[in-house]
Amino acid sequence: MSGAGAPDQTPVDCHDLRVAIVAASWHTQVMDGLVAGALRACHDYRVEEPHLVRVPGAFELPVVAEALAAEGYDAVIALGVVIRGGTPHFEYVCNAATDGLGQVALNHRTPVGFGLLTCDNDEQALDRAGLEGSREDKGYEATSAALLTARTIRAIQRPQET
Template identity: 45%
Template sequence: MNSVTTIAGQLDARGLKIAIVATRFNDFIVDRLVGGAVDYLERHGLDRDSLILVRVPGAFELPLVCRKLAAAHAYNGIVALGAVIRGATPHFDYVCAEASKGIAQTMLDSGTPIGFGLLTCDSIEQAIERAGSKAGNKGVEAAAAMLETIRVLEQL
């Protein structure tokens, strides 16, 4: 049987420039996501001088800032981090949908990998679980996905 050519990304951040865009809203959760992403990238060889953290007010602003960073062509990848927690109004649904669509569209339009680390949770407890307790740290997962995508794209 013939072997199949496989392209896979190596989790090596050496030599890359990365931007993290993180919301200030719900910062008690988002700061844990940022910490996880930074730690992950540094453990995989990223030089701290090659990392920039950009703070935005909330999730709705994430796509615009990601688009601006991608258009600058100064970064190999971007990690978008935030937390939206459901309240009593439909505001949650609109913010989550538009932020998600905007980030995805930015990635497709620019060709810049964006790690999607926007938590969309029904409760504060769910957000805490996803920011470093029972459900792991979604900031780490977003950074890992972005890094692997960068390395896959380099081979295509």
């Protein structure tokens, strides 16, 4: 299980950042945990009114993240889960979503919090979903990473404001 060596990501004030969360709809229990973790992180970082958008699945995350980044959001958090099955579908969806989200971040210089779980089974996904009894909270972690990165980009672009 990963998680060892995670950085200390003490919440900082991000009330002035516009934040969007794009979340897939498959695997409701896992997704509810990921979204709750992302919203909890937004609260802890003092993000006011994060914009939540739902999409059908993980494959749709990049195109909606692209639209949100183009609208000027300071950070976009992408949440989804893909469970390995018996066909190559898993690899295709995971690769497309991962590559697409990376392109959005680079094209717009907008942090995209990577909260896409790519798991072998339901148990692994539940263990990372931030639910009661889960060992990890990837929704919170992805949001924290995106917010701290957005703060870093803002400091680079406008050093007089930091």
